[in-house]
Amino acid sequence: MDWDKLRIFHAVADVGSLTHAGDSLHLSQSAVSRQIRGLEEALSVTLFHRHARGLILTEQGELLYSATRDMAKRLAAATARIRDSEDEVFGELRVTTTTGFGTLWLAPRLPRLYEQYPNLKINLMLDERIVDLPMREADVAIRLKEPSQADLIRRRLMDVRxxxxxxxxxxxxxxxxxxxxxxxxxxxxxxxxxxxxxxxxxxxxxxxxxxxxxxxxxxxxxxxxxxxxxxxxxxxxxxxxxxxxxxxxxxVVPSQASSVVPVYLAYPEELRHSKRVAAFREFVLEEITAYKRAQKAAAMLD
Known part of the structure; x- marks a missing residue:
């Protein structure tokens, strides 16, 4: 199967438009259309329904898009590992955590991470949804429960009440x-x-x-x-x-508190040697140590 046609198909499926896909690929709309038509002819199927509001995947198109999406994620993982072979920590790191923890605890501390690694780009994904780390929906997660997904490296950071x-x-x-x-x-x-x-x-x-x-x-x-x-x-x-x-x-009423909520750091096994992940992990562990030290000092003053 023609890899270039698959790349173009994936871009079109992502945005639902020949024109927008062409803009991102630096190709004309007619060139994109020819590649899609050629792929449909090679597979003897229709991949898109043409609609006034754009292109909608057919059932066969959905199957192919699922495959190209997996390919794109694996390619991104391979690219990250290749780049991590260099000494400098740079590039995008996708970090997922809850809205509360990300907004109130993590984000205020990120300036210290950027001071140390000015070429690191953090994509902070704040959501209560549990994203699929093994499928590379994110690179690193901080979760307020122990991760249950397989093939993850995990570390308990602290307890919250x-x-x-x-x-x-x-x-x-x-x-x-x-x-x-x-x-x-x-x-x-x-x-x-x-x-x-x-x-x-x-x-x-x-x-x-x-x-x-x-x-x-x-x-x-x-x-x-x-x-x-x-x-x-x-x-x-x-x-x-x-x-x-x-x-x-x-x-108020200090005797009132919930049971312990554990906070975990987790990332896929395949990113064990990633310099970006290691930089973020060490940053978080340092911040947790400082937080616990300050928490203990505050408790002694009460």
Whole structure:
């Protein structure tokens, strides 16, 4: 099968347009069309339905696109390994983690990574969805549960608990609850029960949201919950990693906390020798060590 035709087919299938595919490949629309027609003739099938809104893959086209997508991922992995054979750390590294952890813990620390590796390009993919690392949907993952996929190298980084936080201004205005009973009389801000979240936090928070109160607030990510807390809308259920160094937050009813949520770093076995992955892994481990040291110092001052 003609590899060049497959490359052009994959580009067209990606964007659903001969014109846009031609632009990305630096080919004319007619040249792209000829290659697709030649591939269809060679396979004796129709690969696309022509539609007013663009091109739609046929069933046979979907099968071929699945194969070319896998080929593209394997080619990207091979390219990464080849580039990693050089001394310099550079190029794209796709990192996936949750919206909360990525926004509130990881992103604020990334300047130190870029200072060390200015030619490294991080593609930070914030999503609650578990992406398929072995299929190279991402290169590295930081997950708030132990990865279950096979052929992954994994390392437990730290443990997180969900706790209740209020702003200093909220406590000044409404008082600081010291018991669970007093806490129940305040507006609780937390994840909606049907929003993607860690099971430990969901189980712990549900009785508070189910309590008899007329005005709770639910948000589908921790960044939104934090903003609501900072603006004194109520008392928020947040991961404890956000409180370190944030003088505006007050941990109310410290005895209330979720069970442990483990945080893991994971990446595919085939990237074991990747310099980019190694650079990111060492950066994260250094930041975790510094975080734990600061956390221990703060606990001694309490």
């Amino acid at each position: 969900m706790r209740f936080y209020a702003s200093q201004s909220y406590v000044t205005r409404h008082g600081r609850p010291d018991t669970t009973e007093e806490l129940m009389r305040h507006r609780i801000i937390g994840h909606a029960p049907d929003a993607p979240q860690v099971a430990a936090g969901q189980t712990w928070l549900r009785p508070f949201l189910d309590a008899d109160h007329s005005s709770h607030l639910t948000v589908n990510n921790y960044f939104g919950i934090l903003q609501a807390v900072i603006h004194s809308l109520g008392i928020g259920a947040l991961p404890d990693y956000i409180a370190l160094g944030n003088a505006e937050l007050v941990n």
